[in-house]
Amino acid sequence: MICFNGEIINSKEFSLNHNNRYLLYGDGFFETIKYIPNKILFWEEHYFRIMGSLCMLRFNIPDYFNESYFIKNINKTILSNKLEKYPVRIKILFYRESKGLYRPKENKLSFLISCEPLNIIDYSLNKKGLSVDIFNDYKLGLNSLNNLKTSNKIVNVLSSFYNDDKNIDDCLFINEKNNIVESSSGNIFILLNNYLITPPLESGCINGVMRKFLINNSKKFNLKIKEENISSSDLFNAEEIFFTNVISCVNWVKNFRKKEYNNSYSIKIINQINEII
Structure with missing residues (x-):
């Protein structure tokens, strides 16, 4: 119905x-x-x-x-x-x-x-972690329409074929300036120099509900969050990477190419969100 x-x-x-x-x-x-x-x-x-x-x-x-x-x-x-x-x-x-x-x-x-x-009420960590790479075939525009969840998601559709071809779980979108914008499944956060960094809306990323919730409640959750552009080199220097959306809360990235990441912040955020829902 x-x-x-x-x-x-x-x-x-x-x-x-x-x-x-x-x-x-x-x-x-x-x-x-x-x-x-x-x-x-x-x-x-x-x-x-x-x-x-x-x-x-x-x-x-x-x-x-x-x-x-x-x-x-x-x-x-x-x-x-x-x-x-x-x-x-x-x-x-x-x-x-x-x-x-x-x-x-x-x-x-x-x-x-x-x-x-859905299968479960509480959020839980994807223990296997995601294997990801950068989707270079098409770039996202630097305009505010990309902040909306419009019905034109052809780039996401095409990226799913790329994931299958590369035998990876998810991929990262880049914009016209070659900065990392988001993944095909949600907003991206990276842990770099003790800060959680997520691209600003001006980068062309979705104005995600979970992204916004974490930013607005960063003090409550004792998280140091910055909205800054992320380069591909930042991915190699990051200690942790995760994607966010309201269905999964946090999806932890285990590896980007040969670089591997830990998941301490992913676990922390999931536990904090579960305490308040």
Whole structure:
């Protein structure tokens, strides 16, 4: 079961017209959220990112698009799938329904909420660690659109083939200045000279919810975090590397090429996050 514009329907009943702007132009964005029984994790950060994305992509925002409206529809979707007692991955897709070519004839907004069960409630370390390399085939632009989770993720798709070809777990994206931006699965943090460094939003990285949460709570968690550009040489000098997203919290990188890393900060952050959720 899914929630389409506030109504619960069977997913088999949902379809998109062949002229839909989402299919033709990727005119939309999505939000991925983790739910555990009786709680939507990091909801405030998700809600403000949703509203910011709607504004930046120039959607007409209905007056009723408040926090309680989305919480009600998320919970309704979870209940309709009988998943309220389980951890759940929630995806909310927003797109423009309007006809027209690149310029919409009107600015009609639709949204769709879907969910699927996850295996565990608490976050845990990926004990095997990730093997990663740099994806050089295509570079990310230095613009604020890349901060959004837009529906055009073709670079992520192509990078998955690169991962298979290289027999690695994940890869790193670079921007037009050849700085490291993020991984295909989340934001990057490196431990260098006793600081956790993550690229600034100006680098073209996703404005990730977990990234933002760690930065905003760095004093509470006793973390020294800097937003600075990361070069490929920094990867060889770093003591630790991990990726962040709300589904996994932290994904520890074991090695970049022949360079290996420890995981002490990854473990520390996972434990701290688990204590507050």
